[in-house]
Amino acid sequence: MGKGRAPCCDKTQVKRGPWSPAEDLRLITFIQKHGHENWRALPKQAGLLRCGKSCRLRWINYLRPDVKRGNFSKEEEDTIIKLHQTLGNKWSKIASHFPGRTDNEIKNVWNTHLKKRLTLKDDDERPKGDESKESSSTSSSSSTSSTIVSSGKRNLEMQKNQGSSTKKTRILENVKDSSPREASNQHRPTKKPKELSSSSISSNNSNITNSSQIDVSKPEDDQIGSLLNFRGLYDVHNSSEEVNKPEEITAEIPLESDYDFWNMLDSLSYLQSNEIQLENVEAFQISKFGDAYNIGEVDQNKKWLRYLENELGLDVTKDENQESSLKNAAETLVPENFQYNMPLKPAEVLPGTIEIFPLWPSL
DNA sequence: AAGGATACCAACCGCCTGTAC
DNA sequence: CGTACAGGCGGTTGGTATCCT
Secondary structure (H helix, E strand, C coil): CCCCCCCCCCCCCCCCCCCCHHHHHHHHHHHHHHCCCCCCCHHHHHCCCCCHHHHHHHHHHHHCCCCCCCCCCHHHHHHHHHHHHHHCCCHHHHHCCCCCCCHHHHHHHHHHHHHHHHHHHHHHHCCCCCHHHCCCCCCCCCCCHHHCCCCHHHHHHHHHHCCCCCCHHHHHCCCCCCCHHHHCCCCCCCCCCCCCCHHHHHHHHHHHCCCCCCCCCCCCHHHHCCCCCCCCCCCCCCCHHHHHCHHHCCCCCCCCCCHHHHHHHHHCHHHHCCCCCHHHHHHHHHHHHHHHHCCCHHHHHHHHHHHHHHHHCCCCCCCHHHHHHHHHHHHCCCCCCCCCCCCCCCCCCCCCCCCCCCCCCCC
16 A cells, blocks of 8 residues: 555544535535536535535535435335345445435435334344343444344344334435334324424435436536525625516526625525524425426425525515415425435424425436 | 434545556 | 645444333
């Protein structure tokens, strides 16, 4: 290997931690325009204070248009288990069998669900009193399921908590998924999360697009032009007063040139607040679908912008009814007969499977 | 109700591999 | 062939929501 590598970036000069929606926007916008031929140079070119690796990871795992979020189906989980038996911890190889799934996600699912499930299974099949031989490690370096072990205490906890499924990202779980842990959890009302971190929000935002494979490393405007059609939302060339005129606002998002824009976006309480409610995200997402579908575009933009005004404190008349109506308005943006393949909202809000995907042309 | 324990997952870290020079 | 660089991969960590006592 030689003399080792220099760090990919100066850790003191880059931002770390959860991605803000503004950063996501910036990354998406940049890739939309320029592709990602050089991750290392990308942050600088895009005006992001992030490590190139971090950008890549963010894009690969959350922002790319074909990423599939939500629950793993029983079939998927079974397949993961089988593949893991043959491939070991080759998460990327395993992930290659699941279009839209990321190695990171599969790895997490394995570590948090499947490994434990298998451990429990092993425990059930093994004669009692045999536990002491194992549980030396939870090492993920084990290459087959038969070697997977876990601490006894954790196993017990796992048995008790196997069905726990109310965390923030659970709200994104696919309605049609009916894996055992969901099934076992159906008696438990799904709680609305009190808050969503910016990271969660941005992850959710990333769900707005989903598609078959697209090579965004080669930007093609006609392919991805609608990826980020935030018409008017963040056009700070318009004053706040002009927010009321969405139909006059262009779809252009300032990228390299307008740093004030991004700074403002970063500073917006709406975006940075940890109190962004799920509805916000949904409306945000669906609003963009509205653009994609070109359905009542102007009208819906107005509604969405009113919603934003509320969130930004530009409209003092905010009340729950309005919020609710805006949400409903946003929901109507999605054609009833449209099929999505990723969850947009929690099961209790939107019955039935919603499957996306319209923004990318199928290849 | 409070606080500790646990589950979960996004993001980071560092090593490995491939490639260009 | 050696070096440097970039991308990719797998393991680990930190933050937060939820559960439990």
